Amino acid sequence: MKMFTRGGRTGFVLLTTAAVIGLAGATQAQTVIEVHNTMSEGGAEAAALERFQEILAERAEGEFEVRPYLGGQLGDETEILELLNLGQTQMALTGGLFMSQYAPEYDAVGVPFVFPSFEAVEHYLDSDSGQAMQEIAREDGGLVYLAPQKRAFRQMTSNREIHGPEDLEGLTMRLPQLPVWVDVWEELGVQAVVIPAPDIYLAMRTGQVEAHENSLASPYTRQMWEVQDYIIMTNHLSFPWHWVASAQWWETLSEDQQTLITEAVEEARQHGMQVEDENDAYYREALTENGMEFIEVDTAPFREAAQPAIDRALADMADGVAEDIDAAIEATAD
Known part of the structure; x- marks a missing residue:
């Protein structure tokens, strides 16, 4: 065994070629997914991220390592949007800032007294206007839009x-x-x-x-x-949350991986919305x-x-x- 340093920290390297190849193969086989949110533990946001993590662990057989970051641990909403744009992080459950930042001409969701229900918001986000907003967010912000998640009125x-x-x-x-x-x-x-x-x-x-x-x-x-x-x-x-991914990162995934993540997001957001309703009643x-x-x-x-x-x-x-x-x-x- 031989000592080595990385970033000022000391670790160990095995000198056997087989061990090195095996370690490299294991590292390459697992895709890290950082998922960010600005809220702290205990809310519907954390519940949704936890469910997302569980789903991929259950269905992807160790293919992904999901790392939730809550409470703005790696930055506020603006900073995380920039990291996503640059491809330096993977996903976020983010607020509506990206709409006003990249496509204000379609940001009707942020106007009070316009939409009487979350279902109406969902329908708007799936309309031609919503699709145009998502396309601009991808072109200008490097974001892949996945789904909205309800926040209580x-x-x-x-x-x-x-x-x-x-x-x-x-x-x-x-x-x-x-x-x-x-x-x-x-x-x-x-x-x-x-x-x-x-x-x-x-x-x-x-x-x-x-x-x-x-x-x-x-x-x-x-x-x-x-x-x-x-x-x-x-x-x-x-004023919902939005599941988004870095376009740079998303394009490195296979079609099957994209489908799996999209399905996991759908189930996670449904779970998060149920928790949100329960919390609001409480x-x-x-x-x-x-x-x-x-x-x-x-x-x-x-x-x-x-x-x-x-x-x-x-x-x-x-x-x-x-x-x-x-x-x-x-x-x-x-």
């Missing part, structure tokens, strides 16, 4: 009872720094205040803002029952037990009141987007 929390859009007038509401979201909510009458996510609780406790919007995970994990009274079920945005029960009151509202008047801002957002989009939105909503209506 975003709702409102407030210290004021909200039953219709007229109740929003003058309400100070925390929003992220997304111009389309700010424009839509200001159209509804709120006074938008852009505050970083870590400062939300303090802003509410000090009275800087009276309301915010997010999925139910936000008021639950932030213990907002201490500073907020109501949750208004506006269902204003279904959050609602826990928030109710801690004293927050849920208010069910008719979302149609909110959408109607926000329509001028929605129209402004859609006016900048490509031909056919509005028609594909309408078709998606009609095709998935109850």
Whole structure:
């Protein structure tokens, strides 16, 4: 046995030719798949990545080594998109940044009060507009689009009872720094205040803002029952995750490997969506037990009141987007 160093670390090399050849063959036989997500352990995202890992372990007979990276371990969403573009990592369960970055003219999914269900979002992503967005993401971002994965709808929390859009007038509401979201909510009458996510609780406790919007995970994990009274079920945005792969890496795979990974993604996302629904139901029960009151509202008047801002957002989009939105909503209506 002979000592060697690699990257400052010491290891061992066997001098027998057969052992070296055998080791090289074993290494080449296994394809590493890094899969990234910015959320931490315990959520539907982690559950989906774990299921993806299990499926390939069960069906690929050691062909793949799946390495999930959660909590942005190797970078934020922007950094991971760049690594995917360069072919320096393999896959991600990513947010919608790539749509606004590479194909903003098709990014209707990020406009509040447009899609009434996740099924409508899925249908839109499979439309001509969705396919065009995916093609541009591949050409400009080096991304292969595989599938969307549901995130729970975003709702409102407030210290004021909200039953219709007229109740929003003058309400100070925390929003992220997304111009389309700010424009839509200001159209509804709120006074938008852009505050970083870590400062939300303090802003509410000090009275800087009276309301915010997010999925139910936000008021639950932030213990907002201490500073907020109501949750208004506006269902204003279904902002899914997206399974994507590096095109450079994807093109090195055989057709059978691509099929296997695509099937694994489909099963993993279905599992993730089931966990997401279960978690959302749990959050609602826990928030109710801690004293927050849920208010069910008719979302149609909110959408109607926000329509001028929605129209402004859609006016900048490509031909056919509005028609594909309408078709998606009609095709998935109850």
